[in-house]
Amino acid sequence: MPDANPQNKSTEKEWSPEPATLAPINSWPPRPLKLFKWLFGFPGFLWPENILLLGITLITWIFLTPDLNTMSTFEVWWIALLLARNIALILILYGGAHLYFYVYKLQSNSFKFTKQPLATDSSRFLFKSQVLDNMFHTLVIGVPVFTGYEAITYWGFANGYLGFIDLGTNPVVFWCWFSLLLLVAPMIHSIVFYFVHRLLHTRSLYKSVHSLHHRNVVVGPWSVLDMHLVEHVLYFSTVVVQWLLALHPVNALFQIHIAAIYPLTGHLGYEKLTIGDKEKYDVGGYFHYLHHKFFECNYGTGVVGLDKLFGTFHDGSKASQATLRDQIRAKRKATA
Ligand SMILES: [Zn+2]
Numbered sequence: 001m002p003d004a005n006p007q008n009k010s011t012e013k014e015w016s017p018e019p020a021t022l023a024p025i026n027s028w029p030p031r032p033l034k035l036f037k038w039l040f041g042f043p044g045f046l047w048p049e050n051i052l053l054l055g056i057t058l059i060t061w062i063f064l065t066p067d068l069n070t071m072s073t074f075e076v077w078w079i080a081l082l083l084a085r086n087i088a089l090i091l092i093l094y095g096g097a098h099l100y101f102y103v104y105k106l107q108s109n110s111f112k113f114t115k116q117p118l119a120t121d122s123s124r125f126l127f128k129s130q131v132l133d134n135m136f137h138t139l140v141i142g143v144p145v146f147t148g149y150e151a152i153t154y155w156g157f158a159n160g161y162l163g164f165i166d167l168g169t170n171p172v173v174f175w176c177w178f179s180l181l182l183l184v185a186p187m188i189h190s191i192v193f194y195f196v197h198r199l200l201h202t203r204s205l206y207k208s209v210h211s212l213h214h215r216n217v218v219v220g221p222w223s224v225l226d227m228h229l230v231e232h233v234l235y236f237s238t239v240v241v242q243w244l245l246a247l248h249p250v251n252a253l254f255q256i257h258i259a260a261i262y263p264l265t266g267h268l269g270y271e272k273l274t275i276g277d278k279e280k281y282d283v284g285g286y287f288h289y290l291h292h293k294f295f296e297c298n299y300g301t302g303v304v305g306l307d308k309l310f311g312t313f314h315d316g317s318k319a320s321q322a323t324l325r326d327q328i329r330a331k332r333k334a335t336a
């Protein structure tokens with residue numbers, strides 16, 4: 001596995017947040033009150049992140065997607081339309097976050113994990129610029145890949161190749177299944193991401209594919225989809241779960257949007273978003289930031305605690321760091 005990037009050896013002062021935690025659904029024995037607060041509180045599981053994401057999905061489906069029947073054969077016009085609106089979506093969200101934090105610096109360095117800037121004049125990145133390189137891999141490779149998955153989804157549903165589970169004709173059962181799949185979509189993302197990500201950290205795939213994403217030790221909003229083509233194809237394959245389970249294309253679209261938008265918080269480079277002088281909103285990005293910093297930990301997300309289960313959880317504390325170091329040493333000894 002790779003050695004820590006030289007950027008990590010910096011002695012620059014870093015912002016150290018409270019230790020990263022897992023969602024209360026991972027607690028055993030269960031803690032009902034905490035679970036309730038996490039589900040319905042602010043910020044919590046539903047609000048604002050997943051409700052906003054669902055809002056984006058519904059607006060996209062209702063106003064910005066051609067009628068399903070017109071997508072039963074692959075045609076350039078509707079695929080180009082999907083591509084254009086997906087590029088616009090990413091430009092607005094990633095570009096907006098980049099402008100807010102890194103161009104206009106509206107939050108300065110408050111709650112910024114590291115004071116190190118995004119790389120400029122670095123031969124590790126295309127055009128010698130981390131931001132331009134990240135934008136290139138996002139807009140030229142990432143967005144077309146997830147647009148491809150989206151196009152296959154509509155084509156499959158329009159032709160009856162997908163949505164084939166027979167739950168009878170009862171609309172109550174249909175909408176209950178629809179809602180349940182919306183509710184568990186972030187968990188599906190978390191589980192698929194964990195295993196795909198661990199696969200990407202095997203020696204050969206890391207070297208040839210995933211190392212591209214890890215050039216971003218200091219992360220910014222455009223780093224989310226700074227990935228190799230193979231990683232994009234594997235990463236967005238999470239929608240296949242919805243191809244197998246969903247009865248409505250919106251479930252699949254929501255799963256794609258989770259993969260495209262949800263990790264934005266993990267790549268902002270900031271722990272909290274401040275609004276005015278007092279309001280501070282924890283964006284929950286510390287978990288994945290630690291992965292970029294220490295590589296061999298936190299492969300999943302804080303929603304489903306597979307990292308805890310498989311001993312790869314790092315909460316940012318010195319104790320976690322010592323455990324990780326011991327694990328790496330033991331692994332190196334075993335493979336020596
Ligand atoms: Zn990342």
Ligand SMILES: [Zn+2]
Nearest residue numbers: 197201210291
């Ligand atoms: Zn990784």
